[in-house]
Amino acid sequence: MTKHILIIGLGLIGGSLAKALQRNRDVHVAGYDSSALTSRKAFKMGIIHSSPPSLEQAASEADVIIFATPVGATIKLMEQSKYWKLKDDVILTDTGSTKTQIMEASKKLNHLFIGGHPMAGSHKSGVEAAKEVLFENAFYILTPNHQTDEKHMQCLTNLLAVTKAKIKVLTAEEHDHMTAIVSHFPHLIAASLVHQLDHEEKFPFTRQLAAGGFRDTTRIASANPEMWRDITTQNNVMIVQQLENWMEQMEELKQMLQKNDPEPIQEYFTHAKMVRDKLPISGHGAMFSVFDLYIDIPDVPGVISELTGYLAEEQISIVNLRILETREDVFGILIISFQTTEDRARAQKCISTRTIYDTYIS
């Protein structure tokens, strides 16, 4: 029997989920967005099967409703859902980056709610950025509440299986504690690093020098400000706690730097490198939204079109392309990003067999 899914909010996450859920032939994916243009685009792009004009009507036909809206809007929609005529055993769920306030709001609902958060994403937003493979190998956190039973949990897990994400069950508090450390607070650090450029008046050229290091560290600062406003205000206590821990550590770091003893300074970097190098790299997850291939290229005209031409011939799609450094007579590094590890492996093989350029994965 066809399962009717309604996704509310057709941006990066709602659109990606819609695409992935369509892999299952037995589901009908209806999509609703407060922007009529977005709903229309999603329908035209084939991301959703139908674009119902009335949210309440669509909700009444759904077996599963997924709120994929910014977390502030999600809480308001959850409130409204109390007045919708829903099927008795409908499952309500969300994709929000915070969980405590959403799970608190779920207690007032008349229907079953299971919190959700796919730990994969990007600094890009909007339906155009939606990718069917976004959640593959990433953790997908579920936060059941007191009403959740095994049957409904299994039902949602089965539905999400096509995303190829790894389901992990946590409490809302565990979720918000951990995401404050690995997702929310890093976002503030990235934004604060970018703000440092505003204070640099002596050498305006500094911005032009922002190369690999600065760009890599601050990529996430390009994400949707409204989404991050909502995340920061909802998980505020955990984030402030994290900031306090960080400031204590920065004080220790400052003291170490003032002593300027090379040994502990190297140890500081060594320990960070060791922990960073051991982080799991198998999925998109919190760490990777794209997969980079590094290629040593000579600084000669036409080399980039030569390489992209080979990839095009073998139908390997690229997501991004950038050069780290090129000087005359010196090899520069071309970084080509791919959507999946499979694409990257095919590209590496293609370039290694067709050229003499060295390729490597960082």
Ligand SMILES: NC(=O)c1ccc[n+]([C@@H]2O[C@H](COP(=O)([O-])OP(=O)(O)OC[C@H]3O[C@@H](n4cnc5c(N)ncnc54)[C@H](O)[C@@H]3O)[C@@H](O)[C@H]2O)c1
């Ligand atoms: N971007 C990420 O990396 C990421 C990753 C995992 C989870 N999330 C979470 O998923 C949710 C969606 O994030 P996104 O990146 O897809 O955002 P997005 O900005 O790409 O899309 C959000 C969509 O929701 C729509 N919307 C806003 N208010 C609405 C309302 N009241 N009714 C209907 N539609 C409404 C917007 O028009 C937009 O199309 C957020 O809660 C976010 O915290 C984001």
Ligand SMILES: O=C(O)C(=O)C[C@]1(C(=O)O)C=C[C@@H](O)C=C1
């Ligand atoms: O990769 C990115 O650009 C992201 O910021 C994705 C990221 C994260 O912090 O890891 C952002 C917010 C989400 O709730 C989950 C994933």
